[in-house]
Structure formats: structure tokens, C-alpha cells
Amino acid sequence: MNTEISGIIFMYVAMVLLAIPLGSYIGKVFEGQRTWLDVIFNPLDKLFFKLGGIKPEKEMNWKQHLFALLTINVVWFIFSMIVLMTMGSLPLNPDGNPSMSADLAFNTTISFISNTNLQHYSGESGVSYLGQLILMLFQFISAGVGIAACAVVFNAMKERTTEKLGNFYNYFIKSCTRILLPLSIVVAVILLFNGTPMTFKGKDKFISLQGDTVNVSRGPAAAMVAIKQLGTNGGGFFGANSAHPLENPNYFTNIVENVCIVLIPIALVFALGFILKRKKLAWVIFGVMTIGFLSFVVPSVYYEMKGNTSIAKLGIAQNNGSMEGKETRFGAAASAYWGITTTVTSNGSVNAAHDSFTPLTGMFAMLGMMVNSFYGGVGVGFLNFYIYMIIAVFISGLMVGRTPEFLGKKIEAKEMKIATIIALLHTFLILSFTALSSHLYAHDPKTYASWLNNPGNHGFSEMLYEYTSSSANNGSGFEGLGDGVPFWNITCGIVMILARYLPIIGPLAIAGILAKKKFVPESAGTLKTDTVTFGIMIFAVIMIVAALSFFPALALGPIAEFFSQK
Secondary structure: OHHHHHHHHHHHHHHHHHHHHHHHHHHHHHHOOOOOOHHHHHHHHHHHHHHHOOOOOOOOOHHHHHHHHHHHHHHHHHHHHHHHHHHHHOOOOOOOOOOOOHHHHHHHHHHHHOOOOOOOOOHHHHOOHHHHHHHHHHHHHHHHHHHHHHHHHHHHOOOOOOOOOOOHHHHHHHHHHHHHHHHHHHHHHHHHHOOOOEOOOOOEEEEOOOOOEEEEOOOEHHHHHHHHHHOOOOOOOOOOHHHOOOOOOOHHHHHHHHHHHHHHHHHHHHHHHHHHOOHHHHHHHHHHHHHHHHHHHHHHHHHHHHOOHHHHOOOOOOOOOOOOOEOOOOHHHHHHHHHHHHHHOOOOOOOEOHHHOOHHHHHHHHHHHHHOOOOOOOOHHHHHHHHHHHHHHHHHHHHHOOOOEEOOEEOOHHHHHHHHHHHHHHHHHHHHHHHHHHHHHHHOOOOOHHHEOOOOHHHHHHHHHHHHHHHOOOOOOOOOEOOOOHHHHHHHHHHHHHHHHHHHHHHHHHHHHHHHOOOOOOOOOOOOOOOHHHHHHHHHHHHHHHHHHHHHHHHHHHHHHHHHOO
């Protein structure tokens, strides 16, 4: 047990120690300062700028940033739909995998361009190598878009009055070439040397100890696994994702992949401190996120190491904890830790079956996605947190009888309306679509029998988890759900679109509006946003607005299941 806990502590400490210098580096990239990678990547950036006709020095306002962001995604959406629906007859398909149906291609395309990577198909049998490469490209694009949007907000938060907030294409390309690409190369090489395949050959064969001929899928997996973790994408090359021995061969690769999940989201918080020259504010934000993260990790690890009471009733010893649906090479504790790191971010990769988690661990995994701002996805995690900061500033101002101000800019009705809509959107999407699916199943269980392998409280949790994962752009699932049908493909696709782009549009609009306002220097009566007191206020707002909104639904699902096992 002590060894398992030590492994978790090591992973978290390593993650933070790597994130601090990485944050400083990202800050320099966003600020256009010199870095040691300029010699390598300056020519590459210039090539992209030339091919795209981009003038990186031409600055944009927030509306122009949004137009560029949405245009990029529309173009790649069309391209992906064409490839996925025709890949059965395209090259790089040695295993003869078929093309996707229109509804599945729609779901998969939306899933990958929105950084969700929800997979209603099995990776090695559902997509050709060409399809995998296209989806891997989208993992760079979606992560780069999120980081670029975050960079725009960082620029807008500076202490000045302006409409010009840098160039979106400049931020986007540099996010891919200067941050995601070099880190992905390093991680891919590590995985490659530890046994993850990187080949364009088809399935290999071997004779098992029983004498059976076994066909083993392989392919260009190492490269895709690297960006799936670093970009909080989560889309697995293989159906079993990071529980697959070729995608995550051993405990060392498990450490590397787990560290990568939260590395860039944490680094972006420190990049904020570098850019704004407010390191104390960055540490306050990091502290709030970390307290929330630990409040989910600690009980989850405890319950998984304690074992499953339903299994205990069968008289089965659980000396290693609740090991149903987990890999023995990782253990209960590391699986629970991964389960929370992947759900507090928009990563969604798994090294264990989340459907087999004990009820309260499953609840904490859902809460991580419901809050969606304790570290969060690359770029968009901070954008979600930014919304809660705006709300906290406004409430704090009302409590002390002063006009709310944030970093020298007055928070007024327009900004609050946008922030409130975005904060409530997540709750609305999850609960309304879960209610729809529950209504359909409850009123016609024979027609929709294939949806649920586990009716009752756990079946409700499976549907709640699916829409929570879609709305949080996470992509993991309680895979007892039969989700590979048109209803789930289309409804989850709709949720993913709305939950991806509106929460980006909202913070960019608020940041752009505030940037245009007159800067008000700090005075004795100015609300300090880099204090522990304000950090507590943000945490309280997140808990009230986000977590408590979902309590009735959680009470019907994992909480009811927990008490039913007593």
C-alpha cells in the first residue's frame, strides 16, 4: 500500500516540478520572447505563415479571433467527414477496416475537433491507419486552438486599454510547433522504447501457450498516444485505450502518460503569472485548483484501495483493493489517481474501466467533469476558471458595496450576463439530455434495451456520465452503455459542439470587452484577487454554481448505488 501511495505522490510532484519551467517557457512563446527552440522552429513557423498567407504581426480584436477559430474548425470538420466516410476504400488500410456511417462519422469528427475524443468505436477495428493519422492531426489542432484561445485571454488581462489582442494564427501555430510538437516527440520516443508500436504494417500473428493463433493489432500508435495525453485529447489508438499493454506497456509509461495529462493545463496557470507579472495570482489559482483536485483524488484512492463491498459479500478477498476492471501492472491506487486526473481535465483516456469503479469513485470522476475547471483541458480549463473568477469578483463587490473590478477593469452587467449563461450552460446540457434519454428508456425499455447492461441506479449513472463527458469535452465513458447507435451519436455530437465553442466564445467576449475598458489603477479599496480570501471565494462559487447543481442527479445515480450496497 505504501508503495502505491508513493507512486501517486511521485507522479503529482513530478508533474508540478515540470509544469513550473514549462509555464515560464510558454509565457515567453506567447510574449514573442526568444527561446532556445527558436533556431529549430522559426523556419517551420515562417513556412506555415507563408503557405497560409498569414501576417503574424497583424493584430486582431476578439471578434476576429473568434472568426479565425471557428473557420479553422469548419474546414477540418468537412475534411474529416469525407475521410471517415470513405476510408474503407482509401490507402493505409492494411486490416481492411470499413468506412464509418454518417452518424458515427459526425460524432467522431465533432469529438476530435472539439478536443473530446469520445469514441463510439473501437480504435484498432473502427478506423484505418489513414483515419488514425487524420484524427491524430486533429488532436494537435484542437489542443492548439484551446491554447491559442487561452493566450488571447491572457493578452486581454494585461493592465492596459486596447482592442488589439495579438494574432490568432500566430498563437495557434506556435502552440502546435513550439509546445505540443516538441513535447510529443519526447513522449513518443519514450513510449517507442518501452514497447508501444510505431509501424504501418497490419496485424501480426503469434501462437499462444494454448496453441491458438492470435492476431494482434498494431500501427503508428506511439505518436498518437503522445499527443492524446499532452493535448488532453484522450482518444486511444486501441479500443482499451491506456489499459492496452501496447498503448501503456508498464508502470513507467503509466507515470509518463499520467504526468502528461495535467502538465500543460498546470503550466498555463504559471504562464499566466509570467505574462501578467502576477506570480502570486497564478499561485492562488493553482492552489484553488489543487484543493479541488485533491478533494476528488483522496477519497477515490481510498475507496478503490478499500475494495468493493459487493465483491466482499461474495467472500472474495480483496487484498489489492477493488481490482475489477483494472490492470494488475498499475493497481487500484494508480488507477483511481488516473481516473481523477483524466476527468478533472478534458483528457478522458483511461487505464481502467471507469464503469467498474466503486460508486463514490465514479461520482468523483463525474464531479471532476461537472466542475470542469480544476486544471481542466489545455487552454479551455483556464477559460472555465476565468468565468468563475468573474462571478466571484462580482459577488465580492456586491458584498462590500463597491463596483466590482478585476485587474483594473470594472465588471458590469454585460460581462455578468455572459458569464452566468456560460456557467449554467454546462449544467443545462448535461441534465436536459440525461432527462431525455432517461425518459425514453423508462417509457419504452424494450425498444431501448440495448442501451443499458445495468438498469437501475448504475444504468442512470451510465447515461449521466455519457452526457457529462460529452459536455466537459472529456471523452471517457461508463462503457456499460450501448452508445454506438444514431441516438447517442447525434445527441452527444450536439452536446459536444455547444459545450466546446460557447464556453470559448463567452470568455473571449468578456476578455475583449474588458480589454477595451479604461484601466483603473489599484487603490486602497481595490479588491485584491491574489489573496487566499479571494481564492476561498472562487472555490465557494465553483462548489455552489457547479457541484451543487448536480446533486439531485448524483443522488439518483452513484449515491443511491453506494447506499444500496450497504
